[in-house]
Structure formats: structure tokens, C-alpha cells
Amino acid sequence: MKYPFPGMNPYLENPDLWSEVHHRLITAIAIAISPPLRPKYRVAIEKRTYTINTEDAILIGIPDLAILSAKQKEQQSNSNKAAIATLPTDTENKSITVTLPLPLEIKEGYLEIREISSGKVITVVEVLSPTNKRTKAGRKSYLEKREKILQSDTNLVEIDLIRNGDKMPIITNIPDTDYRILVVKSDCLPSAQLFAFTVREAIPNFTIPLEHQEQEIKLNLQNLLLEIYEQAGFDLTLDYNQPPVPELVAKDREWMDRLLKEQGIRE
Numbered sequence: 001m002k003y004p005f006p007g008m009n010p011y012l013e014n015p016d017l018w019s020e021v022h023h024r025l026i027t028a029i030a031i032a033i034s035p036p037l038r039p040k041y042r043v044a045i046e047k048r049t050y051t052i053n054t055e056d057a058i059l060i061g062i063p064d065l066a067i068l069s070a071k072q073k074e075q076q077s078n079s080n081k082a083a084i085a086t087l088p089t090d091t092e093n094k095s096i097t098v099t100l101p102l103p104l105e106i107k108e109g110y111l112e113i114r115e116i117s118s119g120k121v122i123t124v125v126e127v128l129s130p131t132n133k134r135t136k137a138g139r140k141s142y143l144e145k146r147e148k149i150l151q152s153d154t155n156l157v158e159i160d161l162i163r164n165g166d167k168m169p170i171i172t173n174i175p176d177t178d179y180r181i182l183v184v185k186s187d188c189l190p191s192a193q194l195f196a197f198t199v200r201e202a203i204p205n206f207t208i209p210l211e212h213q214e215q216e217i218k219l220n221l222q223n224l225l226l227e228i229y230e231q232a233g234f235d236l237t238l239d240y241n242q243p244p245v246p247e248l249v250a251k252d253r254e255w256m257d258r259l260l261k262e263q264g265i266r267e
């Protein structure tokens with residue numbers, strides 16, 4: 001099935017798929033930008049690890065935990081109804097089995113462009129996840145790292161293809177949009193380039209900065225998204241007759257309905 005949207009596919013934001021989309025997109029970007037960087041630089045795929053609690057995991061819709069939580073709530077509800085009848089009566093053993101919230105370890109990938117001769121990190125490329133935007137621990141962890149980068153001589157490319165959650169902070173007031181790409185050149189701070197776009201628009205092309213006055217690397221993120229959509233066979237698993245998760249706002253739902261029906265993808 002042909003990729004049906006002009007830009008970001010909102011169905012790919014589904015928690016059931018996003019982890020795979022994120023992994024494939026990070027890898028695709030690394031592969032795409034590596035050839036023009038050689039031999040002075042290389043692209044390293046790095047990993048950030050932190051923990052979140054059960055409530056935050058359910059908030060961002062981690063599938064297994066969401067299902068588990070629903071079952072636990074049902075069991076708890078049923079248990080509460082029969083609490084008096086099920087309390088232990090054995091005087092020697094008055095314990096009952098309970099379930100405790102456990103922290104969940106989250107691992108997120110990102111890219112570092114490193115200078116071969118010195119090992120110095122020249123540019124960091126981040127693709128944001130719901131954990132960065134909707135959970136306390138994830139957002140705190142990411143913002144701390146972001147602040148360190150902005151206080152250094154390292155460039156930052158921040159790609160936000162997630163509609164839900166709080167946008168990353170900037171001082172300039174701009175109209176709210178579905179998605180954002182921020183390109184920060186360390187030698188231009190506090191100014192930075194922001195590409196803000198909606199679900200109805202193509203993902204804009206942008207460049208990845210390197211050292212001062214060096215030629216920047218062009219990146220067509222839209223083409224990469226189309227490639228991983230086909231490589232992963234996402235068209236085989238997505239049901240376009242169902243609303244995306246999270247849902248679009250009313251005006252965009254109407255636009256999407258017309259778009260998918262015109263292509264014969266939605267009944």
C-alpha cells in the first residue's frame with residue numbers, strides 16, 4: 001500500500017509501533033548522513049537509560065503495561081467486591097498476595113556525530129519519544145541533557161514527530177503546530193532554526209550543522225520515513241478504518257477521512 005499522507009503519518013505515533021519507528025528512523029538517519037561525513041567524522045548510535053514508574057508507563061501507553069494495568073484494575077475491582085469473603089481466616093497466616101508498582105527501565109537511542117581525530121562530539125541528533133514529553137523522569141532526563149548541550153559548543157538537531165505532550169521549551173512565541181524540528185548551531189546561540197509543521201504538510205528538508213563554516217549535511221527526513229514505512233511493512237499492520245492513536249483534532253479528522261477515502265484506503 002502506498003504511503004497515504006503528505007508528511008508525518010499520525011498512525012505511526014501509536015504506542016504499539018512508536019518504539020520500532022523510533023529505532024528504524026534513528027538507524028536510517030545514521031545510514032543516510034554517514035557517507036558525506038567520511039573520513040573526518042563518524043556517526044555513533046548512543047543510548048540513554050532511565051527509569052519511569054508504572055503510572056507514567058500507562059500514561060504514555062506502553063502496550064504491555066497498559067494491558068497489564070487494565071487486568072490488574074479488573075482483578076482489583078473484583079477483589080474489592082469480595083474483600084470480606086476472601087480475607088484470610090487462618091490465625092497463623094493472615095497475609096494476602098498484593099501487587100506492587102515497579103520502576104520500568106527505558107532505553108532510548110540518539111545519534112552523535114564525532115570527529116575521528118579527537119573523539120569530540122560535534123552534533124547530537126535526537127528523535128523525541130512520548131517519554132521525553134509526557135513523563136516526569138523522561139522529560140527531566142532529556143531536558144537536563146538538552147541544557148548541557150546548549151551550554152556547550154555542540155550542535156543539536158531535535159526532531160519532534162509526536163503530537164501528544166508538552167513541546168520542548170523555546171522563548172519565542174509561535175503558533176502551536178503538530179510537529180517541530182529544531183536545528184541549533186552552537187555558534188549562533190541563543191538563536192536557532194525551528195521548522196514547525198502540521199499533519200497536512202510534508203516534513204521540511206533541513207541541514208545538520210557541523211563545525212563552524214563547514215558544509216552542512218542535507219537531510220530529507222520525508223524520504224527516510226517513506227523508506228522505513230515500506231521496509232517495515234507498516235501498511236500490512238495499520239488499519240486505516242480505525243482512528244489513529246492519539247486521535248487528530250476534529251478539523252484534521254475530517255481532512256484525513258477525505259484523504260484516505262480518495263485513495264481507496266478507507267471504506
